[in-house]
Amino acid sequence: MSIANYLTALDAQRDQLARNLTAMGVQASESEKLNTLVPKVLQIPSGRPEITLFQSGNDALATYGESIYTFYIDGYRSLMGFADVYPNFCCAHNGYAIYY
Structure with missing residues (x-):
């Protein structure tokens, strides 16, 4: 694989990372550099809202x-x-x- 092919693949992965970050609620753009996008992974919210399926009690x-x-x-x-x-x-x- 040539360097040009590697760079094209890396560019596509950068774009996908930006889309994934956006989907997870982190501001990101495909125009950002990879070294700016990668640290944003740590900004992905770690928890999801709590959902109660059943709550015990007298009712x-x-x-x-x-x-x-x-x-x-x-x-x-x-x-x-x-x-x-x-x-x-x-x-x-x-x-x-x-x-x-």
């Missing part, structure tokens, strides 16, 4: 009863249906644990 069955389904020995059923059959599931007696 868990009211909140999630018909939107979360379980699969147990006897098949699928809603969280509310499971709690009807297994009354100690997700109750104050066992600290609102969602395991049985």
